[in-house]
Amino acid sequence: MSETPNKVWSRWGDELRKNRQRAGKTQAELASCVKISRPQLGKLEAGTRTPSLDISGALDDSLATGGVLQHLWGELHAREEIPREWRDFVILERQATEIREYQPLMVPGLLQTEGYARTLLQQGSVDDDDEHVERLVQARMERLGALQRTPLTFVVDQPALERVVGTKDIMRAQLSSILRLSSRRIRVSVVPNHSPQRPLVGGSFRIMALPSGGMVAHCEHLLGQVVVNSPKDVGKMLRYFDHLQSEALSPGASRDLIQRMRGDLG
Template sequence: MTEKPSKVWSRWGIELRKHRSRAGKTQAELADLVTISRPQLGKLESGTRTPSSAISGALDEALATGGVLQHLWSELKAQEEIPPDWRDFVMLERQATQVREYQPLMVPGLLQTEDYARTLLRQSVSVDDEEEVERLVQARMERYEALPRTLLTFVVDQPVLERVVGTADIMREQLTRLLELSNQRVRITVIPRDAPHRPLVGGSFRIMTLPTGGMVAHSEHPLGQVVVNQAKDVGKLFRYFDNLQSEALSPTASRELIDRMRGVLG
């Protein structure tokens, strides 16, 4: 049976083939240099075999690429670990210098604890089994760690804090996490129930500022998620966010509210 090339690793294989050709080496010659078989090297070039970090480094050294293959391996490995439905969104998120997000129904994914995320995913009609749940939980946990310098601004509705997801213990842990993350880089503000001029917005959305200065938005709906890149539409969401933020409590008052909600849980 013919092995099917990986869409992700075929790109790495093409890069390997290009550098091998530039170095004037046959597959057999290069395979000998890195102590693998010629068929194995052929599978790496065709994208039917997933390379390791070690073999990427060895091939870089043998072909004097300056680390091109190792760098590409790290990029593609991160991409492979992102669930397909999230791929475009998460790759944009990782490039962003600032992320603004509004959530009316749940704690934003970047701020969720494992148990909170796991409970939500188990309730999702689109997740089929426990293995898929755990894969998605892990992907969600890694999102925050991948944004070491990104400025993050979140606006959430007060019912998000009051709605118990799973158990009181899970919710208490989640509210504690919000308090721990709330700092100069992570701004969390809450729209109180009695906000007099709260804009009516149909669902959650986030706006990502890219290194170029341009902005891309990402909006969620019941059947999935969509990237919004038309300037007019992004501008409309930006104005929505500005209006929502104007109705929210200050970061200090929001922390106090979160702490009170945590206290209610015991």
């Protein structure tokens, strides 16, 4: 019985086949080089077997592709594993060279703990079953790990961190996690309750710098997100972010405030 090709991984298999043929190697020869069976290599090329990152790297080395298969694996893995409603957003996020985010109502998604994220998603996804919610939770948990070197700057309103989501234990763990994550690369600044010059912004937004030198922004609303890529509009959002950041406490003073809020939870 023939196996049905996976639509996502067939593209990777086509790239593998093209590079193998360009290198003048048979399936048997290449399989021997990377220490897998010829039938297994055939399934990889046909898209009926999902490759791993390690095998992608071994094949890149054997075919001298310059990392083409590993790069494509990363792109396709995001499409395969991330829920459809987050795919384009997360793929773009992983390409960003810098991310700035403002959140007035909740802890930014990249900083959320599993318990905090699960509570939010359960409360906000009334039409989704438990399995779908768990997929969303795991996808959210994997996002920060994929941004090992990306500078991240968060500006968060104080009420977003004071509001208890779920239980006090969940919120205490969440605040502790923010304190652990805060570093030179991950900067968290809190806009205190008393900030009379704080600009009035209707909702959360994030701005991502891209490798091309351009920028794209996302504004969140009840049913999803709006993508903003007009230089004029992105520039306006950058100014809003700068003004909010200027009204926020320094990262050090923000840590002190978060520690006090955590202590208030008992």
